[in-house]
Amino acid sequence: MLRIYLRKLSSMQSVPKNTTMNYAEEFVKFLNGSHSPYHAVENMKSVLLKHGFKELSERDGWNGKIERKGKYFVTRNSSSIIAFCVGGQWKPGNPVAITGAHTDSPxxxxxxxxxxxxxxxxxxxxxxxxxxxxxxxxxxxxxxxxxxxxxxxxxxxxxxxxxxxxxxxxxxxxxxxxxxxxxxxxxxxxxxxxxxxxxxxxxxxxxxxxxxxxxxxxxxxxxxxxxxxxxxxxxxxxxxxxxxxxxxxxxxxxxxYAASTLGGLNNEFIFSGRLDNLTSCFTSLHALVLAADTSLDQEHGIRLMASFDHEEIGSSSAQGADSNFLPNILERLTSLKADGTDESNPLSKSFLLETSAKSFFLSSDVAHAVHPNYANKHESQHKPLIGAGPVIKINANQRYMTNSPGLVLVKKLADKANVPLQLFVVANDSPCGSTIGPILASKTGIRTLDLGNPILSMHSIRETGGSADLDLQIKLFKAFFEDYSSLESTIIV
Ligand SMILES: [Zn+2]
Structure with missing residues (x-):
């Protein structure tokens, strides 16, 4: 595998040296090493291990294994992964800032x-x-x-x-x-x-x-x-x-077989399969890794990213978003006492409910960029552009989970992080996709918002995304992980 990455990397075009392009280059490497969900999870694991995250197993008890300021990850079926860092001030019942993505593609x-x-x-x-x-x-x-x-x-x-x-x-x-x-x-x-x-x-x-x-x-x-x-x-x-x-x-x-690559006259594009949704796997992973090292001492919540298999076929499987994977992890974390030992009194159930009510789920999946040759397929006021930042997806029929409190929260985070946002609503005469957002929101009751980076040709063997959007989404997710627990109580619903 390493041989393949190195060969692909050396054949890539040279790109200007700034932080945006570094993430784009890193993403192309990730895509070229992640030809199946198993490979994607393996590559995410190796980034986490490199940054000091420890692997946990669902087969084991976690008593005494989870510590405040600790960084952990757990996989299921080797095709879904959840990683998290525990705040230095964490107590059961406190909020969890969650990003969600999917590892599979058509x-x-x-x-x-x-x-x-x-x-x-x-x-x-x-x-x-x-x-x-x-x-x-x-x-x-x-x-x-x-x-x-x-x-x-x-x-x-x-x-x-x-x-x-x-x-x-x-x-x-x-x-x-x-x-x-x-x-x-x-x-x-x-x-x-x-x-x-x-x-x-x-x-x-x-x-x-x-x-x-x-x-x-x-x-x-x-x-x-x-x-x-x-x-x-x-x-x-x-x-x-x-x-x-x-x-x-x-x-x-x-x-x-054609390798993923930066493309366009100024390398503004990424040409690749699996942009849906390795894009969000990559951005949430890198945001968590960055946020794992900032102000974790003062953090009273948990910062968590989840990437699930089987979204493209409806998420109903033992490792899909509709499984008990995320609820089980939240349950385990909220049944731990502040010192990391297991809380085995009947009140631990109420800690889980409190945590669910205070937590937030940023459901991240790619969005439809406006297509220059089919622009009339988009609603006239909602035409997301590649390179112009993450797209918030809104749907009155709840195919996407965004509502106003969520939008207010993400706007606050984006204002602070200097990240432009775009709004998307599907035209009334067009069909609408959906995401893991509604599935997890209805399963857990956790407040949820759907957003994602814009791409063209979603579900083609070769899709087109934007290089600059990666950096913007990473900044936004980093701000979410760092600031959510202090912001959440200030938005009254
Ligand atoms: Zn998707």
């Missing part, structure tokens, strides 16, 4: 049985994950990343290993225009039969390699029987395994 995922051949092409069966702009996947060079469960030969344990086959392995070819003269008027395709990547040509000796000797019983066909043998060989080589039989199972997704 993608194509390799099916449980993916081996296919057609007209002597080796094809890989894939399943659509989330609401992608699938036509953008045609003719892109596609690579493969995810996690593989590998049997350790010495211990017999099954361990999860990250894998990133950063090579142009697959392709979903379009049909030549000579065979479809109407393609520029109408590009339609069947997602089951035509959104199917080719991976190679079938060698004559591979055509009938289906039957294997069956000396031991296995409830499922082996990995090599279910998947393309050459793909499995590449994984075996990448992970340094002895043979294919060391692999028990995997979760692998496809991604655009």
């Amino acid at each position: 993608t194509l995922r390799i099916k449980p049985i993916s081996k296919r051949t057609s007209e002597k092409y080796a094809e890989i069966g894939v399943e659509c994950y989330g609401g992608g702009i699938w036509h953008s996947w045609f003719d892109s060079d596609l690579a493969v990343a995810g996690r593989v469960f590998v049997r350790d030969r010495s211990t017999g344990d099954v361990v999860s290993k990250l894998v990133d086959l950063n090579k142009p392995l697959l392709k979903i070819p379009t049909l030549a225009i000579h065979l479809d003269r109407d393609v520029n008027q109408k590009f339609e395709f069947n997602r089951e039969t035509q959104l199917l990547p080719i991976g190679g040509l079938v060698k004559s000796d591979q055509v009938s390699s289906e039957s294997k000797s069956e000396d031991t019983f296995s409830s499922l066909k082996s990995i090599v029987e279910r998947h393309n043998e050459d793909l499995i060989k590449l994984i075996v080589k990448e992970l340094g395994l002895e043979s294919e039989s060391d692999i028990d199972d995997f979760e692998l997704i496809l991604y655009d």
Whole structure:
């Protein structure tokens, strides 16, 4: 992995040296190392560890482990992560300043049985994950990343290993225009039969390699029987395994082989997949890391960032925003006495309720920048621009959670941090997206506001975001972490 980052970094264009561009450059590195939610969480973990955060496990008791002024993180399924720093003056019942984001993006995922051949092409069966702009996947060079469960030969344990086959392995070819003269008027395709990547040509000796000797019983066909043998060989080589039989199972997704990069005539853009929503994962992570070292002595709240998997498919999973991941962490923190030991009297429940009533959730997800060629798709007074700062998302029908008290709070923070804000409301004749904001707000009762940086082509294999907006969002989130607990009681609802 490190090899890949370094190669990508050295091939990046040179950028002017100022703080904005440093974050943009850092973000491009993060994107190029985070081709799956597992990789994103791993990379976030390594930034946290570098800044002195300690890893906790949900499997353990936390009695005596949490200290005031301590910095911690915990992961679930290796695809969702919560990190927090405890104020020096923290008491159960005090507020928590929370940012939320998601680690997943629309993608194509390799099916449980993916081996296919057609007209002597080796094809890989894939399943659509989330609401992608699938036509953008045609003719892109596609690579493969995810996690593989590998049997350790010495211990017999099954361990999860990250894998990133950063090579142009697959392709979903379009049909030549000579065979479809109407393609520029109408590009339609069947997602089951035509959104199917080719991976190679079938060698004559591979055509009938289906039957294997069956000396031991296995409830499922082996990995090599279910998947393309050459793909499995590449994984075996990448992970340094002895043979294919060391692999028990995997979760692998496809991604655009073309590296994420700064772009535009002045590097004002970022061209990349997964801007939705690694943008907010990155900004909240860096804001927390900055805020972990400022005025934590005087802080009477907790500063917390959460990034969840499975937003693109509705957040209902054991590690999605609709799970008990965040509520469980809040419960654990509010059942700790000020000295860090467990408060096991019945009043601990009331501490959790007090904390929920005093806390705030900044739900951060990317927003729709106005598109110059489709400007009439936006409401005429609400046209967010790339480079002009975070966008506050408002919806009367509560697809976004912003209301006036939240807006007043964020405006105060942004005024102080010198961060321009933009307002977005969807046009009445247009459909509206949603976020993890309403899900967590209705689950926990915590006050919530939706905001995010503007991008173009949301859910395309390659989206376009703004370099300068990263720095602005980091500043805003840093101000939120530092100032929320002292501001919260001054906004009366
Ligand atoms: Zn999103």
